[in-house]
Amino acid sequence: METTRLRLRINGSEREVSADENVPLLDVLREACGLKGTRFGCGVGECGACHVLVDGVSTPACDTPAWTAQGKEIVTVEGLARNGQPGALQQAFLEEQAGQCGYCLSGILATASALLARVPHPDEQQVRTALDGHLCRCGAHNRIVRAILRASKAGGQA
Numbered sequence: 001m002e003t004t005r006l007r008l009r010i011n012g013s014e015r016e017v018s019a020d021e022n023v024p025l026l027d028v029l030r031e032a033c034g035l036k037g038t039r040f041g042c043g044v045g046e047c048g049a050c051h052v053l054v055d056g057v058s059t060p061a062c063d064t065p066a067w068t069a070q071g072k073e074i075v076t077v078e079g080l081a082r083n084g085q086p087g088a089l090q091q092a093f094l095e096e097q098a099g100q101c102g103y104c105l106s107g108i109l110a111t112a113s114a115l116l117a118r119v120p121h122p123d124e125q126q127v128r129t130a131l132d133g134h135l136c137r138c139g140a141h142n143r144i145v146r147a148i149l150r151a152s153k154a155g156g157q158a
């Protein structure tokens with residue numbers, strides 16, 4: 001496999017990495033950039049654990065060749081923090097104690113952030129529909145939905 005040079009904009013910073021030409025975005029984020037908040041789950045685009053924002057769209061990083069994200073704005077869960085503190089959406093998750101093991105949460109936070117950017121005040125059904133592709137093995141879905149609704153009432157998307 002050929003090695004290529006990738007230029008990516010991640011959480012507001014330009015990053016340049018060498019990688020195999022078809023490397024998944026998830027590997028670049030976790031291994032080359034050390035952004036371990038984004039998780040590997042199924043590896044085939046079916047569990048939602050690896051979602052990040054790419055130009056505001058919640059995207060499975062395991063199933064996205066990194067080269068296709070060049071020239072786009074990539075935001076990981078680390079990029080949802082504000083001045084080293086949890087952003088408004090993350091704060092709502094803390095207040096609702098919306099995670100147990102937390103493995104699914106970085107992907108869910110990406111999808112929730114995209115939803116609230118698109119629909120600032122979703123109803124419960126809209127939240128559940130948006131989360132359709134995300135598995136939570138701990139069964140914390142109800143608290144996760146409450147956290148997103150709480151964030152929407154507080155007017156916070158990130």
Ligand code: FES
Nearest residue numbers: 041042043048062
């Ligand atoms: S690890 Fe990407 S969707 Fe499961």
Ligand code: FES
Nearest residue numbers: 100102136137138
């Ligand atoms: S909180 Fe454990 S998988 Fe969702």
